[in-house]
Amino acid sequence: MRILLLGYGKMGKTIEQIAVDRGHSIVGKIDVQNRADMDKLQTADVDVAIEFSSPESAFENIIYCLKKGWPIVCGTTGWLDHRAEVEALCKAQSGSFFYASNYSIGVNLFFRLNRMLARLMNGHEYQSSMTEVHHIHKLDAPSGTAITLAEGIIEEMGNVDGWKLAPENEEGYLQILAERRGEVPGTHIVRYESEVDTIEISHTAHNRQGFALGAVVAAEWLPGKFGVFGMNDLLKI
Ligand SMILES: NC(=O)C1=CN([C@@H]2O[C@H](COP(=O)(O)OP(=O)(O)OC[C@H]3O[C@@H](n4cnc5c(N)ncnc54)[C@H](OP(=O)(O)O)[C@@H]3O)[C@@H](O)[C@H]2O)C=CC1
Numbered sequence: 001m002r003i004l005l006l007g008y009g010k011m012g013k014t015i016e017q018i019a020v021d022r023g024h025s026i027v028g029k030i031d032v033q034n035r036a037d038m039d040k041l042q043t044a045d046v047d048v049a050i051e052f053s054s055p056e057s058a059f060e061n062i063i064y065c066l067k068k069g070w071p072i073v074c075g076t077t078g079w080l081d082h083r084a085e086v087e088a089l090c091k092a093q094s095g096s097f098f099y100a101s102n103y104s105i106g107v108n109l110f111f112r113l114n115r116m117l118a119r120l121m122n123g124h125e126y127q128s129s130m131t132e133v134h135h136i137h138k139l140d141a142p143s144g145t146a147i148t149l150a151e152g153i154i155e156e157m158g159n160v161d162g163w164k165l166a167p168e169n170e171e172g173y174l175q176i177l178a179e180r181r182g183e184v185p186g187t188h189i190v191r192y193e194s195e196v197d198t199i200e201i202s203h204t205a206h207n208r209q210g211f212a213l214g215a216v217v218a219a220e221w222l223p224g225k226f227g228v229f230g231m232n233d234l235l236k237i
């Protein structure tokens, strides 16, 4: 496959290694400095675009790809205020759009475990909260993964109405603490506390390989499918 990389930072570079190892070619590596190079590519030059840029630029990049007729796999977090607009344009253009807040298989198993635990905890006297830890370069907080975990808990538990980013806190809301430390690739801890005990589940990424492999597998899967897709469509877990 001919892959266009939109965003050539930590993730773009890891994705490139995995994509090339799997026999794909990279037709462009776009970042801020060479954005104009995208205009030189025709619709037929790209089989799929993989977008890992920044919260401020993702929306514009997605729209660009949809208008150009390129299937797009997006992993950038922090732009979901525009999600409805993206989905509407994807539909209008009969385009192909894939989004996941986290592409690693381990985290997607963890999403399931999180929902199962939330269902089990429903009705018991525990206060839920979450901590996410990432490297100091991360621009958005809380992480996209933490938001997906929170959405799972909110849907499964009757007494949780939404989430708040610490130090904000409110009765009936799940508090998310976002820590930024060194070069941590991504750690998520879901916690239930009572007067007498604490129950915790956690996922710790050791590097970015799992995220990048998932994005490449999604890019192999997407072309030829029309609509808006996510990891539940791709994974049979
Ligand atoms: N869904 C998932 O599984 C994962 C998601 N992520 C998310 O992916 C995103 C990128 O992460 P990461 O690679 O670590 O970040 P980096 O900062 O390392 O890389 C981002 C890259 O995007 C480029 N960029 C910025 N603006 C634009 C633009 N307008 N057009 C094209 N490229 C642009 C930057 O260019 P320049 O250097 O010139 O500024 C940089 O090369 C983040 O939102 C992160 O949260 C990360 C890991 C996993």
Ligand SMILES: O=C(O)C1=N[C@H](C(=O)O)C[C@H](O)C1
Binding pocket: 077, 101, 102, 134, 138, 142, 143, 144, 145, 146, 185, 186, 187
């Ligand atoms: O910025 C990162 O690095 C990561 N971002 C994603 C997120 O916001 O959840 C996924 C992963 O945790 C790494």
